[in-house]
C-alpha cells in the first residue's frame with residue numbers, strides 16, 4: 001500500500017465532515033471550451049473511462065471525460081431503497097433478440113459519473129492466467145494479444161487504489177490483498193459451512209469495500225445496499241476512487257453530455273473530436289485523441305452510429321468486427337431455506353466465493369468453468385427470484401414473509417464468445433433521434449452444460465449446509481466484449497494497447513475490449529486494462 005496516496009489521492013480529497021462529496025473540487029474544476037484542441041476527450045466516465053482520465057490528468061494531459069448521466073452526490077441523489085434507486089441505471093431503450101435474449105436495465109449498466117460501478121456489487125477478483133489463452137489451451141474462445149503477466153502490475157496497483165479486502169487468494173495467480181477480509185455475514189457462513197461439508201475450498205473476498213478507514217472513506221457499515229449506490233463511500237466506485245484525483249489534477253468531468261458521434265477527418269482518417277448534446281444543444285468538442293468507454297452496448301452502438309463516407313459500415317468496422325463477440329455470464333442463482341435466521345441482507349452481497357471450478361476439467365464434457373459467490377438479494381429482487389419459480393399470490397407472500405430464513409448463492413459461468421452474439425443498430429430511435437442498439441444473444445451447448453453443472457454444485461452446497469428447501473432460477477450477469485482486442489484487424493477492433501486498428505488516434509478503454517470473460521466479475525480487469533492503455537499513451541509502459 002506504500003505510496004498509494006502519491007499515485008492517487010482520491011480518498012484523501014473526499015470530505016471528512018460526514019458529507020460524501022467534495023463540492024469545492026467540482027465547483028472549481030478546470031473547464032475547457034469546445035474549441036480548445038484538448039489532448040484527449042473520453043466518452044463515458046465509468047470503470048474504464050475514469051481510470052484513463054485520472055492517469056492522463058496526472059501525466060499533464062488536457063483531458064475531458066463526457067458522461068451522458070449526472071454527476072452524482074451520494075448525500076442528495078441516492079437512497080438505501082431498492083425501488084428508489086432505479087435512476088442509477090441506463091434505461092434508455094435497447095432492443096433484445098436471439099434465442100436466449102438478455103433482459104436489459106438494472107442488471108446491466110449504469111448511467112452517470114462512476115458508471116455501472118456506482119451500483120455494482122463490489123466484487124473484484126482478478127482473471128486467471130488461463131483466461132488469456134483459452135483458444136490455444138482449450139480450443140474455445142480467443143487468445144488475447146497480451147498475457148496475464150502484462151496486466152499483473154496493473155491489477156496490484158488498482159487493488160491498492162480501490163482498495164480490495166480479502167483472504168489470500170489461492171486460485172489463478174495466487175496473491176494477497178491490501179486489506180484484511182471483512183467479517184462474514186449469515187449468508188457467507190452458510191456457504192462456508194456447506195462448502196466445508198463437501199470438501200470445496202471457499203474464501204472470503206475479494207471485495208472493493210473499505211475494511212477499516214482509507215483516507216476519508218469510512219469503514220463499511222454492513223447494511224447491504226451496495227447495489228443501490230453506497231451512501232457511506234465505503235464501496236469503491238470511480239466516483240470516489242478516481243474522479244476526485246482526476247479533478248484535482250486538472251481533468252474536466254462534463255456530466256449530462258450525451259455523445260452522439262465520433263467525427264473523422266475524411267482526408268486523413270484521424271479522429272477530430274466528438275459531437276455531443278448537452279442542455280438540449282448540439283455541440284462539438286475538438287480533441288487530438290478520442291477514447292470511447294461507454295460500456296459494452298453503448299460503445300459498439302456509438303461506433304456504428306459514427307458511420308461516414310470513410311467508414312460506411314460504421315467506425316472501425318471495415319472487417320465487420322464491431323459489435324460482435326459480446327459476452328454475458330450465465331448467472332444461475334440458488335436459494336436455500338434454513339430453520340435458523342440467515343438475514344442475508346446484513347453484509348455486502350458478495351462476500352464468500354469459490355473459484356475451484358473455474359478452469360477446464362478434462363473429466364467434464366464442457367470447456368472452461370464457473371465461480372460461485374454469495375449474492376444476497378434484497379426483498380424486491382428476492383420476490384423476482386420466487387416469482388420466477390411460478391409462485392404468486394398467497395404463496396409469494398409466504399416466501400416473502402420467510403425472507404430472513406433464506407440464503408442465496410450465485411454462479412458466474414463463462415459463456416463463450418460467439419460472433420453472432422452482437423450489437424447492431426435497430427430502426428427504433430432514442431430521444432436524440434439515434435438508432436438504438438439491437439442486442440442478439442443465443443447460448444451454445446457448452447454454455448448450457450456449464451449452467452447445469454453450476455446449479456448442481458450450488459444446490460449440493462446448500463443441502464450440505466442444512467437447507468430444507470432449495471430453489472434455482474436462471475439469469476445473466478455482466479456484459480463485456482463487442483469491440484474486442486486482437487492481434488490484427490481481421491479478428492478485432494483494437495490492439496493490445498486499446499488503440500483502434502482503423503484510426504490511429506482513437507482508443508477504446510472499457511469492457512468492450514475483453515476477448516474472453518472468465519468466470520470473474522469484470523470491473524477490476526477493465527480498470528487494469530485502462531490503466532495499462534494510459535501508460536502506453538503517456539509513454540510510461
Ligand SMILES: Cc1cc2nc3c(=O)[nH]c(=O)nc-3n(C[C@H](O)[C@H](O)[C@H](O)COP(=O)(O)OP(=O)(O)OC[C@H]3O[C@@H](n4cnc5c(N)ncnc54)[C@H](O)[C@@H]3O)c2cc1C
Nearest residue numbers: 044046047048068115116121122123259294510511521523
Ligand atoms: C447490478 C450490477 C452488479 C455488478 N456487480 C459487479 C461486481 O460485483 N463486480 C464487478 O467486477 N462488476 C460488477 N458489475 C459490472 C461492472 O460494474 C461493469 O462491468 C463495469 O462498470 C463496466 O465498465 P465500463 O467502463 O465498460 O462501463 P461503465 O462503468 O458502465 O461506464 C460507462 C459510462 O459511459 C456512459 N456513456 C455511455 N454511452 C455514452 C455516450 N454516448 N455519451 C456519454 N456517455 C456515455 C455511461 O453513462 C456510463 O457512465 C455489476 C454490474 C451491475 C449492473
Ligand code: SF4
Nearest residue numbers: 220221224225226230
Ligand atoms: S454494505 Fe458496506 S459497502 Fe455496501 S452499501 Fe453498506 S456500507 Fe456500503
